[in-house]
Amino acid sequence: MAKKRVLRGRRNFLLGLGTLAGTGALAIASRYWHQSNQMQALADNSRDFPVVGNTPLRNRAAVKGLIYGGATQQYMLASNTAFATSFAQECGMLVPEDELKWRNLRPSPDSFDFTQSDWLAEFASTHNMLFRGHTLVWHAKLPKWFKTTVNRQNAEKFLVKHITTVAGHYAGKIHSWDVVNEAIYPNDGRSDGLRNTPWLKFLGPDYIDIAFRAAAEADPQALLVYNDYSMEYDTPKDEARRTAVLKLLERLKSKGTPVQALGIQAHLWGGEARFNALKLKAFLENVASLGLKIMITELDVTDKKLPKDVKERDRLVAEIYEEYLSVVLDEPAVIAVLTWGLSDRYTWLTEKQPRKDGSPVRPLPLDAQMKRKLVWNAIARAFDSAVQHGN
Numbered sequence: 001m002a003k004k005r006v007l008r009g010r011r012n013f014l015l016g017l018g019t020l021a022g023t024g025a026l027a028i029a030s031r032y033w034h035q036s037n038q039m040q041a042l043a044d045n046s047r048d049f050p051v052v053g054n055t056p057l058r059n060r061a062a063v064k065g066l067i068y069g070g071a072t073q074q075y076m077l078a079s080n081t082a083f084a085t086s087f088a089q090e091c092g093m094l095v096p097e098d099e100l101k102w103r104n105l106r107p108s109p110d111s112f113d114f115t116q117s118d119w120l121a122e123f124a125s126t127h128n129m130l131f132r133g134h135t136l137v138w139h140a141k142l143p144k145w146f147k148t149t150v151n152r153q154n155a156e157k158f159l160v161k162h163i164t165t166v167a168g169h170y171a172g173k174i175h176s177w178d179v180v181n182e183a184i185y186p187n188d189g190r191s192d193g194l195r196n197t198p199w200l201k202f203l204g205p206d207y208i209d210i211a212f213r214a215a216a217e218a219d220p221q222a223l224l225v226y227n228d229y230s231m232e233y234d235t236p237k238d239e240a241r242r243t244a245v246l247k248l249l250e251r252l253k254s255k256g257t258p259v260q261a262l263g264i265q266a267h268l269w270g271g272e273a274r275f276n277a278l279k280l281k282a283f284l285e286n287v288a289s290l291g292l293k294i295m296i297t298e299l300d301v302t303d304k305k306l307p308k309d310v311k312e313r314d315r316l317v318a319e320i321y322e323e324y325l326s327v328v329l330d331e332p333a334v335i336a337v338l339t340w341g342l343s344d345r346y347t348w349l350t351e352k353q354p355r356k357d358g359s360p361v362r363p364l365p366l367d368a369q370m371k372r373k374l375v376w377n378a379i380a381r382a383f384d385s386a387v388q389h390g391n
């Protein structure tokens with residue numbers, strides 16, 4: 001293993017690991033177990049995540065053949081110079097957080113409005129950043145007119161026209177597309193684990209194949225990604241989701257559908273102790289064995305279950321990043337780590353997962369004043385100690 005880390009294994013854990021073959025596995029497992037346990041304990045106040053130098057994340061990632069980037073909305077960059085400066089400095093890839101969703105791109109059944117997404121594409125190009133598309137097919141954020149306009153008879157036409165136009169508009173200028181987003185939802189009770197979306201209702205499971213084929217035709221250069229959430233924890237829910245995602249990817253590959261990567265959103269939780277590094281590692285290996293790349297597409301950590309004290313909270317959040325990334329960056333198929341935002345000033349979690357004590361959430365690498373936090377250090381350290389990727 002090229003990575004050098006201080007191993008802080010614990011004896012009682014090692015004693016319980018008789019079934020794991022090989023000292024390598026033991027060392028990895030003990031390291032992860034320790035880190036997992038820290039999620040429940042108070043933060044270790046002596047840990048300050050030292051980082052050598054001030055090199056931005058995008059460069060640290062690039063040295064290892066990896067991409068670091070973030071999601072943002074157009075108004076954030078356009079209205080906040082400090083944010084725009086930090087974004088261009090730290091991020092090697094830009095993902096429009098909302099601008100490429102149907103609701104924003106499709107004012108009417110026969111029109112497209114690329115104003116905001118083009119602005120973002122231009123910003124990315126000006127700052128020498130890769131540009132990434134999110135997302136061509138999703139059950140959420142469909143335009144108001146969708147319900148009264150799209151039906152079983154015309155659904156394929158609408159789907160293909162949308163993909164052809166949007167992927168065609170950015171053809172040659174985009175690194176990767178989330179072609180289909182969040183198609184798995186085992187709670188809907190289907191044996192294939194697929195979510196009951198309007199697309200599924202109109203076209204059956206083949207809507208996914210149709211979408212990937214249309215995207216490949218419209219932009220043969222973009223990496224075509226299937227993107228989904230809740231695949232990280234050792235819970236029955238996440239286990240069912242991992243199984244269903246693998247089944248879907250296997251089915252797509254066996255039919256020759258041009259899916260090329262899995263996007264793992266990775267919206268993590270502070271205070272969630274059910275993290276099992278070995279299970280996550282096995283899942284990543286299974287995905288890679290299908291010949292797919294892996295992108296971590298929406299990384300952040302909800303801090304609503306963590307203590308109010310900012311120093312302690314930041315340390316705990318940083319530890320979760322470190323724990324997760326140390327597993328993920330061990331997998332050679334991983335090509336990118338993207339956070340869902342960059343600064344705590346702008347995060348969907350402010351609205352969706354606010355803290356009960358009313359203090360602002362702190363899920364991202366920079367604070368609301370664009371100052372680097374321990375999360376930044378954790379990501380920097382993960383890149384610095386990562387094995388070489390992209391061979």
Ligand code: 9MR
Pocket residue numbers: 097098101141265298348
């Ligand atoms: O962060 C996004 C937020 O601004 C939007 O209101 C919301 C609905 O479009 O989507 C959020 O981003 C989601 C992403 O598109 C898909 N994965 C989950 C993300 C967080 O909800």
